[in-house]
Amino acid sequence: MKKTFIFIPYAAVIVISLFSLFFMYRASSHDSLIMDEMAHIPAGYGYVHFLDYRLNPEHPPLVKAISALPLLFLNLNFPVSNDFWQKDVNGQWVGGAQFIFESGNDADKIIFWSRIGPMILTILLVLFIYFWAANLIGRWWGLAPAFMFAFSPTVLAHGHYVTTDVGAAFGIFAASYFFVKYLESPSRKNFWLAGVFLGIAELLKFSAVLLFPFFIFLTFLKAYKEAKSSETFIKNTYSFFIKFIKLISKLTIIVLIAFVVVYFFYFIFTFNYPVERQVSDTKFLLSSFAGGPTASGETCNLTRCFAEADIVMANNVFLRPISEYLLGVLMVMQRSSAGNSGYFIGEVSSSGWISYFPVTYIAKETLPTLILIITGLVLALARMARGVYNRERKRIRHYLQTNFAEFSMASFVVFYWIYSIKSPLNIGVRHILPTLPFIYILSVSSIKKWAINKGSYGNSNFIKSFFSSTARNVFQAGKVFLTIAVLAWLFIETASASPYFLSYYNTLAGGTREGYKIATDSNYDWGQDLKRLEEFVEKNNIKKIAVDYFGGDSLTYRLGEKFAPWWSARNDPREEGIEWLAVSVNTLNQATAKPHQGFERKQEDEYLWLKAARSLPLSLSEPPKPDFIAGTSIFIYHLKKS
16 A cells, blocks of 8 residues: 555656646647747758758757657658758758658648657756656655646647757756756766756757856865864865865766767767858858957957858868867857847837746646745745744855755756846847746745744644644645646646637736737747638638738748748738738737837838728737637738728
8 A cells, every 4th residue: 555655746747747748739739830949950860861951040959859750751842852851051941841841741740740749858957857756855845846847838839849949958857957966976887877858958058058157166165165174274275175176076087978969969960061052051140240340450259250160170080070069059149149039028129128038937827836936936935934033044054954955956047047138139038948847846845844843843732733733734735736736627628728828817917818919939839820811711611811020930831832921011001902911929019019219110011001090009019909819829801891
């Protein structure tokens, strides 16, 4: 009986994973090809089939390669003779369209099988979260953070796409786990696993480079924690310094192991990438980096020197895998610093907003999860305040000795959020997805300390002690029941949002149908609803519809001759005898929102004629209400004849 009872939590996490997989599968079967998948799928196929890295170098290969593995068994046509492969530099967008939709392949089959890998990676992360949480807070309580992650609408949305965000979460979480485990329990096994998983993290998303300064910080904390306490400052400092040097030397070797892992995969995936082509591609892609090439006879500035070194390494057969990795890092740096045009609460800008990530996270997280997070945070702050009031503050060293893993998680959350908030690249809450596993574990850990408060059972009065302990047990059971009830609410909330996970917003933010007023792009509209527009056109027997679509899918493949490509400057489609108009809400928001911080937009791109057709003020800074909606993100207007 006892062994069976121990087995139940493990069975429960398997059931949680299967339900999460079902939700992702259901969403995937209805969703069209989203924007980034158009580039990632052909790139991944190029890596694993041709061992050639000429497509999409701005992202590391592992998620794309995993996604492409099933495609090797489909006997697909890949148009290697086309210009996107032979002549274009990083012709990922044209290549995606031609490979998936224009080469006689079954597009839906390619999309379906490409998404299997990311879904499996998401489930592995759910299991990993449970594994670490169970070690910290117990097998039963460890189910809660795994449950919160498995049924997060944000996770379910991005977990079934060929994108790098859940992959980044997996890599960062796994690498952090093994490095923290090594620091707490040094062994050869943990040492090697820390290095290997750090390398895997770097192969999943370039934001994982933040693990390097983070691990140095953890090394500093570990040295401080283990330094011998002495009465003199000099002895304390000496003890810390010796510990730190020893640990940092170990970290250096861990980084070298990670480097070997990264080098191995880049060596494989650049094996058939012609050296001359890699050099010319690298020169072109870095032509504007840090002010462009250094003039003859001058010394490059520090940032530009990285680009110059990268170009030189691309021409060396042994160094070119490193060159390709560095190229991706530099491209991400360039794009992040430049920002991206985006919409946020009635404004459109390319410089970003400081409040973007806090607001979008609160708006897109489910209310039950927010309740658990806020409760956990308040309880943690209350315990800190109580310790100060009672003068029971533990020394920092003692706290780190007993809570090193939790402190590491909290440090990473703060570090990563500060980095994200400062970035002008505001295109989706998905960019802070790597912090969610840590936030969920920390929240549940804090709630557990509140719910299971052992108190004192040493009362000498047996009768009083009995009734006191009974009341305490009932009260604790009530706390546990409340936690379970909130988790059940989370499941119901998520199930009711299915399959529209990408567009999910909580009730306080207006709900999924009104969430586009907060933020769009990968928060709401990434092109996932084109198949639903196709169904609408068929159902309503529409002969011709004007379409202004934002996404990665193919209008020709889905609608054939029933659509006319449209945009604002083309004016009213009724002038060409078309009474139906479909526009992606991301496009409408960027066309109608108020420009922010010098953002320039042409008047012809503002859909003023659509506002006029609906008898609305031309100054209206939001999309006109549609007559119909395909899914959640494509607004459909029936423009009746005047």
